[in-house]
Amino acid sequence: MFMEENRPIDALNNSKGKRILLKLKNGTEISGTLKAQDLHLNMWLADVELKRSEEITKYKDMLIRGDTILYVVP
Amino acid sequence: MFMEENRPIDALNNSKGKRILLKLKNGTEISGTLKAQDLHLNMWLADVELKRSEEITKYKDMLIRGDTILYVVP
Amino acid sequence: MFMEENRPIDALNNSKGKRILLKLKNGTEISGTLKAQDLHLNMWLADVELKRSEEITKYKDMLIRGDTILYVVP
Amino acid sequence: MFMEENRPIDALNNSKGKRILLKLKNGTEISGTLKAQDLHLNMWLADVELKRSEEITKYKDMLIRGDTILYVVP
Amino acid sequence: MFMEENRPIDALNNSKGKRILLKLKNGTEISGTLKAQDLHLNMWLADVELKRSEEITKYKDMLIRGDTILYVVP
Amino acid sequence: MFMEENRPIDALNNSKGKRILLKLKNGTEISGTLKAQDLHLNMWLADVELKRSEEITKYKDMLIRGDTILYVVP
Amino acid sequence: MFMEENRPIDALNNSKGKRILLKLKNGTEISGTLKAQDLHLNMWLADVELKRSEEITKYKDMLIRGDTILYVVP
Numbered sequence: 001m002f003m004e005e006n007r008p009i010d011a012l013n014n015s016k017g018k019r020i021l022l023k024l025k026n027g028t029e030i031s032g033t034l035k036a037q038d039l040h041l042n043m044w045l046a047d048v049e050l051k052r053s054e055e056i057t058k059y060k061d062m063l064i065r066g067d068t069i070l071y072v073v074p
Numbered sequence: 075m076f077m078e079e080n081r082p083i084d085a086l087n088n089s090k091g092k093r094i095l096l097k098l099k100n101g102t103e104i105s106g107t108l109k110a111q112d113l114h115l116n117m118w119l120a121d122v123e124l125k126r127s128e129e130i131t132k133y134k135d136m137l138i139r140g141d142t143i144l145y146v147v148p
Numbered sequence: 149m150f151m152e153e154n155r156p157i158d159a160l161n162n163s164k165g166k167r168i169l170l171k172l173k174n175g176t177e178i179s180g181t182l183k184a185q186d187l188h189l190n191m192w193l194a195d196v197e198l199k200r201s202e203e204i205t206k207y208k209d210m211l212i213r214g215d216t217i218l219y220v221v222p
Numbered sequence: 223m224f225m226e227e228n229r230p231i232d233a234l235n236n237s238k239g240k241r242i243l244l245k246l247k248n249g250t251e252i253s254g255t256l257k258a259q260d261l262h263l264n265m266w267l268a269d270v271e272l273k274r275s276e277e278i279t280k281y282k283d284m285l286i287r288g289d290t291i292l293y294v295v296p
Numbered sequence: 297m298f299m300e301e302n303r304p305i306d307a308l309n310n311s312k313g314k315r316i317l318l319k320l321k322n323g324t325e326i327s328g329t330l331k332a333q334d335l336h337l338n339m340w341l342a343d344v345e346l347k348r349s350e351e352i353t354k355y356k357d358m359l360i361r362g363d364t365i366l367y368v369v370p
Numbered sequence: 371m372f373m374e375e376n377r378p379i380d381a382l383n384n385s386k387g388k389r390i391l392l393k394l395k396n397g398t399e400i401s402g403t404l405k406a407q408d409l410h411l412n413m414w415l416a417d418v419e420l421k422r423s424e425e426i427t428k429y430k431d432m433l434i435r436g437d438t439i440l441y442v443v444p
Numbered sequence: 445m446f447m448e449e450n451r452p453i454d455a456l457n458n459s460k461g462k463r464i465l466l467k468l469k470n471g472t473e474i475s476g477t478l479k480a481q482d483l484h485l486n487m488w489l490a491d492v493e494l495k496r497s498e499e500i501t502k503y504k505d506m507l508i509r510g511d512t513i514l515y516v517v518p
Contacts, residue, residue, distance in 0.1 A: 006110040008118040011137045024366070025100070025142070026321070036302040041139060044304040063307045063368040065337060068321070070098070072137040080184040082192040085211045099174070099216070115213060144172070146211040154258040156266040159285045173248070173290070189287060218246070220285040228406040230414040233433045247396070247438070263435060292394070294433040320514070322469070332450040340452040359455045359516040361485060364469070376480040378488040381507045395470070395512065411509060440468070442507040 011074055012037055020045075021073040022064060028052045030064060041066030085148055086111055094119075095147040096138060102126045104138060115140030159222055160185055168193075169221040170212060176200045178212060189214030233296055234259055242267075243295040244286060250274045252286060263288030307370055308333055316341075317369040318360060324348045326360060337362030381444055382407055390415070391443040392434060398422045400434060411436030455518055456481055464489070465517040466508060472496045474508060485510030 012020070015034045022030040022043065029052075032045030043066065048059040086094070089108045096104040096117065103126075106119030117140065122133040160168070163182050170178040170191065177200075180193030191214065196207040234242070237256045244252040244265065251274075254267030265288065270281040308316070311330045318326040318339065325348075328341030339362065344355040382390070385404045392400040392413065399422075402415030413436065418429040456464070459478045466474045466487065473496075476489030487510065492503040 006118065008110045008112055008116040008137055010110065011118040011135055026366070028366075030367075036304045036306065038304055042304040044302065044307040059369050061307055061370050063304055063337075063370070065362075065365055065367065066139075067141075067363075068366050069139055070100070070102075070142050071104075071139065073133050074135045074137070080192065082184045082186055082190040082211055084184065085192040085209055115211075140213075141215075143213055144174070144176075144216050145178075145213065147207050148209050148211070154266065156258045156260055156264040156285055158258065159266040159283055189285075214287075215289075217287055218248070218250075218290050219252075219287065221281050222283050222285070228414065230406045230408055230412040230433055232406065233414040233431055263433075288435075289437075291435055292396070292398075292438050293400075293435065295429050296431050296433070322514070324514075326515075332452045332454065334452055338452040340450065340455040355517050357455055357518050359452055359485075359518070361510075361513055361515065363511075364514050376488065378480045378482055378486040378507055380480065381488040381505055411507075436509075437511075439509055440470070440472075440512050441474075441509065443503050444505050444507070 009037070009039065009041075012072065015074040018074070023070045023073075024064075024068050025070050026068070030062070032062065035061075038066070041069050041072070043069075043072075083111070083113065083115075086146065089148040092148070097144045097147075098138075098142050099144050100142070104136070106136060109135075112140070115143050115146070117143075117146075157185070157187065157189070160220065163222040166222070171218045171221075172212075172216045173218050174216070178210070180210065183209075186214070189217050189220070191217075191220075231259070231261065231263075234294065237296040240296070245292045245295075246286075246290050247292050248290070252284070254284060257283075260288070263291050263294070265291075265294075305333070305335065305337070308368065311370040314370070319366045319369075320360075320364050321366050322364070326358070328358065331357075334362070337365050337368070339365075339368075379407070379409065379411075382442065385444040388444070393440045393443075394434075394438050395440050396438070400432070402432065405431075408436070411439050411442070413439075413442075453481070453483065453485075456516065459518040462518070467514045467517075468508075468512050469514050470512070474506070476506060479505075482510070485513050485516070487513075487516075 019031060020034050030050050032048035035046050036044040043064045045062050048062045050057045093105060094108050104124050106122035109120050110118040117138045119136050122136045124131045167179060168182050178198050180196035183194050184192040191212045193210050196210045198205045241253060242256050252272050254270035257268050258266040265286045267284050270284045272279045315327060316330050326346050328344035331342050332340040339360045341358050344358045346353045389401060390404050400420050402418035405416050406414040413434045415432050418432045420427045463475060464478050474492060474494050476492035479490050480488040487508045489506050492506040494501045
């Protein structure tokens with residue numbers, strides 16, 4: 001169903017507490033559980049996996065600046 | 075017909091629920107069904123195909139930051 | 149004739165409904181019929197020809213982000 | 223004579239209707255007759271010569287985004 | 297436990313006086329004790345270790361501009 | 371003598387009518403007589419010498435965009 | 445001692461009249477005596493040493509644009 005009154009950021013509303021994928025402008029991919037976001041797309045993720053050049057690093061929590069994000073996959 | 079009172083973003087008004095194509099500043103092409111957009115050109119697409127260097131990846135939903143967009147083809 | 153009270157964007161006022169040429173910061177050239185523009189130089193063009201590295205692609209409509217534009221030739 | 227109350231953009235006040243030279247951040251040089259400018263240094267030039275890599279192109283009118291400008295020579 | 301009213305920057309609230317890790321956009325890694333932060337993610341760290349290309353430099357105090365930060369690991 | 375109430379831009383107050391040196395972000399060096407500046411560090415210089423890759427060009431007047439400046443030497 | 449009410453820029457309050465080190469985004473290092481700073485991290489330094497590619501240049505005074513700064517070491 002398509003709701004005309006939605007804002008783009010509403011795509012994340014159902015993702016709180018669920019896993020999302022972030023693609024950063026420098027190519028890095030970050031997946032984690034969404035704990036909080038704001039209008040600048042700053043995001044707080046938990047249980048994070050960061051993937052860069054096929055190397056994966058894990059972090060318990062991470063705060064990502066919104067201006068580094070290319071897109072978000074809920 | 076040409077309407078002088080249109081704003082550029084109005085080009086997308088008839089595209090809600092339809093397929094559009096985004097060209098990002100880094101060359102990536104993203105096509106999907108437009109679910110929502112705002113004045114910063116942040117966009118929420120569904121049934122997404124992302125094409126980069128001839129490789130295609132599919133996503134159910136995607137939120138794209140407007141500042142990464144070069145142009146939009148309705 | 150030179151009118152001192154003009155604003156730079158007024159150069160486009162007589163171009164609505166006519167062909168204009170955009171040069172983007174990444175070198176791409178886009179020509180089309182101007183349907184709408186705003187103060188950020190976001191533009192809505194129709195009957196678009198996009199030229200990049202001597203390759204031409206045609207689109208019926210296009211919304212171009214103003215911050216990607218280098219200059220506009222009315 | 224030096225006037226302490228001048229603003230930098232006032233350097234262009236006496237240039238309306240006269241030839242000026244713009245140097246863009248990408249190295250392009252643009253000369254033309256100044257028809258209008260604003261506080262963002264957006265400029266409308268007439269009888270334009272654009273020089274890039276020793277190649278010169280001529281345009282009747284041009285609107286240049288201020289954020290692409292490095293400096294202006296009145 | 298997941299609190300829906302959190303803001304992303306709240307991820308740092310429990311980190312004051314504790315060690316955090318910053319990844320900068322140029323690849324540099326900076327770890328230190330968080331003394332203060334603001335909404336732009338400007339940060340004041342103490343007992344700093346800066347790592348770039350496997351070389352480590354130590355500083356007693358450091359003020360980092362928020363716009364250079366990619367992400368923060370509490 | 372050190373005055374605690376100074377703002378950084380006050381470093382230029384005694385430079386009006388005197389020679390200053392600008393270093394631009396692209397490496398270009400510009401020296402000239404300061405005629406006017408504003409809070410964005412936009413500057414109007416007279417009797418300008420522009421030095422790039424050891425080549426010097428002279429201009430009677432120049433308006434420089436503040437956002438291209440790295441530092442200013444009074 | 446850790447004071448929760450500090451702002452990051454307060455890290456510089458005790459540095460007025462003392463030597464500080466700036467690292468710029470282009471890799472240049474600038475050290476000098478802090479005479480004034482503002483909220484954008486624009487800084488006025490005296491008795492400046494600028495180091496780039498192992499070459500050192502000295503200046504009596506310098507105004508540095510805050511947006512070119514990576515970090516500051518008090």
